[in-house]
Amino acid sequence: GENVEQHPSTLSVQEGDSAVIKCTYSDSASNYFPWYKQELGKGPQLIIDIRSNVGEKKDQRIAVTLNKTAKHFSLHITETQPEDSAVYFCAATLNSGYSTLTFGKGTMLLVSP
Amino acid sequence: NAGVTQTPKFQVLKTGQSMTLQCAQDMNHEYMSWYRQDPGMGLRLIHYSVGAGITDQGEVPNGYNVSRSTTEDFPLRLLSAAPSQTSVYFCASSPQLSTLGGELFFGEGSRLTVL
Numbered sequence: 001g002e003n004v005e006q007h008p009s010t011l012s013v014q015e016g017d018s019a020v021i022k023c024t025y026s027d028s029a030s031n032y033f034p035w036y037k038q039e040l041g042k043g044p045q046l047i048i049d050i051r052s053n054v055g056e057k058k059d060q061r062i063a064v065t066l067n068k069t070a071k072h073f074s075l076h077i078t079e080t081q082p083e084d085s086a087v088y089f090c091a092a093t094l095n096s097g098y099s100t101l102t103f104g105k106g107t108m109l110l111v112s113p
Numbered sequence: 114n115a116g117v118t119q120t121p122k123f124q125v126l127k128t129g130q131s132m133t134l135q136c137a138q139d140m141n142h143e144y145m146s147w148y149r150q151d152p153g154m155g156l157r158l159i160h161y162s163v164g165a166g167i168t169d170q171g172e173v174p175n176g177y178n179v180s181r182s183t184t185e186d187f188p189l190r191l192l193s194a195a196p197s198q199t200s201v202y203f204c205a206s207s208p209q210l211s212t213l214g215g216e217l218f219f220g221e222g223s224r225l226t227v228l
Contacts, residue, residue, distance in 0.1 A: 009153075034215075043117070043203050043219030044156070089155060097211060098144055099171060103155040 002027045004092050006104030014112055019080050021107045023090035024072040030092040033073045035064060038087045038106075047088075048075070080111045115139050119204050119220035126194045126227045134189040134223050136204030142218070144207040145187040149173065149200040150222075156203065162187055163210050194227045201225075 003026040013019050025033075031052040036044035050057045050064045050073065057064050061080075066073040073092075077084055090104040120135045138145065146161035158171030162181040176198060178190040187206075191198060201224050205217040 004155075006155075036217075041221070043205075043221050044217075045219065046216040049215060098146065098207060098217065099158065099161050099169065101158070101217075103157075105153055105155040 002030055002092055002094055002100065002102040004090060004102050004104040006090050006107055008107060009105065010108045010110070012110045012112065013080050015080060015082060017080055019077045019084070019109055019111075021075045021088055021090070021109070022072060023074070023092075023104050024070075025092040025102075026071070027092075027094055028068070028071060029094050030071075031095075032093045033064070033066060034091050034101075035075050036089045036091070036103075038089065040086070044089060077109075080109075082111050082113055085109055085111045117204055117206055117218050117220035119202075119223050121223060122221070123224050124226070126191075126225065128195060128227060130194050131190070131192050132194065132225075133191075134202055134204075134225070136187045136189065136220060137185050138187075138204075138206045138218070139185065140206065140208065140218065141184060142206035142208050143184070144210050145181065146171070146205050146217075147177070147179065147187070147189045148203045148205060150203060151200050159189065159202075191225075194225075196227045199225060199227045 006023045034049035037047045038044040061078045063076045087106045093101045117138045147159040148156040157173050160179040162168045201222050204220045
């Protein structure tokens with residue numbers, strides 16, 4: 001099955017700085033890569049996703065890049081704000097089914113004012 | 114709009130006790146699932162359902178049972194609780210059966226402690 005490695009496990013930045021979270025996956029057949037944000041005491045929420053036929057996707061201050069050759073994808077957050085503080089999960093799936101969606105172990109992002 | 118509702122939010126059990134975690138969604142979603150979240154382990158799929166009357170196992174199904182008698186409800190049953198089942202449990206749903214449609218909608222979680 002798929003294996004997703006996520007780094008770093010914790011990331012501390014100052015408000016206004018950029019933050020980058022990286023994930024690698026094992027199966028070259030994976031074709032869908034979502035990112036979820038989990039605020040304290042809440043369930044995860046989708047913030048952005050990318051499919052294997054796209055190299056980069058942006059949504060305001062958030063962007064995701066995908067390198068299929070190296071089998072890694074990254075989340076970039078620019079101009080970080082305190083409300084960006086949360087746990088972020090990457091995930092990958094082989095055949096588009098939710099039952100095969102494999103999550104990384106999460107990154108706790110702390111943005112200090 | 115309620116979305117995905119989980120009850121209870123907190124529960125303490127003794128080893129060997131049984132209980133049911135409830136999950137209800139009001140979005141008419143076909144796909145529903147249960148995950149457990151443990152420190153340093155991410156989210157792991159327990160069971161899932163692609164429609165009423167249809168369920169299947171995920172990555173970590175042992176010790177748990179599910180059923181799907183209606184589109185709205187997907188309860189998770191612990192038949193004989195063990196300390197290893199101490200975790201935070203999330204129910205999630207989606208209108209599509211494929212990730213090509215995008216988003217999983219998560220509930221707010223149920224924190225279970227087994228003593």
